Amino acid sequence: MANDGIVYVIDDDEAARHSLEFLLDCAGIRVRAFTSADAFLAAAPPLGGACVVTDVRMPGRSGIELVEEMKRRGARVPVIVITGHADVPLAIQAMHAGVADFIEKPFDDEAMLDAIRKALATQQSDEAARAERQSVVDRIASLSGRERDVMEGLVRGDANKAIAFDLGISARTVEVYRANVMLKMQAKTLSELVRMVTIARFS
Incomplete structure (x- = not known):
């Protein structure tokens, strides 16, 4: 299922960004990277079958502010937030904002891939359910x-x-x-x- 999706990596740390891109490439998962939340929002890439992996602390909008902005825009996409800070209040804030997962750096590669695959599978399942519901609504109409x-x-x-x-x-x-x-x-x-x-x- 993951092979049909795409992961958008958002991180101002070039080394961390390239490391995640390499990990996803090796796993056969399509990936596109952005240096900031603002750059991602400006690009407005297609979100169908997508998952977002974002650092929490970045210049401009933070990862949590990105999640909140996407919710305001009605964008339905699972977001995995990563951080180098063992910050429990931040993790709670991220979960309340509706993130799919919260992962601390340095993260285990397999744990990250598992979280991404789960998010992509959930997204595709949700999209299929929404498409089915819309089809039924159209038939009733x-x-x-x-x-x-x-x-x-x-x-x-x-x-x-x-x-x-x-x-x-x-x-x-x-x-x-x-x-x-x-x-x-x-x-x-x-x-x-x-x-x-x-x-x-x-x-």
Whole structure:
């Protein structure tokens, strides 16, 4: 999974930056480096399937300020913060800001790779879930008002006759709407339809 992603390394320390780039290259993970959080934000690279590894203390914006700015911009991307300071309050602040992980320098290469692979896998899984939810929402939007009424009844577990009674239409008409709903929603079974509606409402 990690091979499909990209890691953005942000660190003003050239040696540390090159060391991480080398580590990721050797692991077969795509990487692009930036010298500061401001340079990263200015470049605005694509974040699909990405993970950010940033130093916490840098000229300009800190790693935590970067996380907070990305949240303000609605950017959904896991961030791993690294620091050379054994600073517990800073670690707590980073976790509260929503970082995926917090790693102290000098870090173990395998521990860093594990954290990055986990972040990339989570990001790709989250993106797939968001894409699925959007697809379901779009399908629901394609239904007519009456088709939605019938779908609501189906999702509640009502029988065709009960839906027909509630809507003041014939059971045969409900069957027609039901067939349309299943077709437009691309649901093969009723349980699949229920799952889709649940995804749209509660994800």
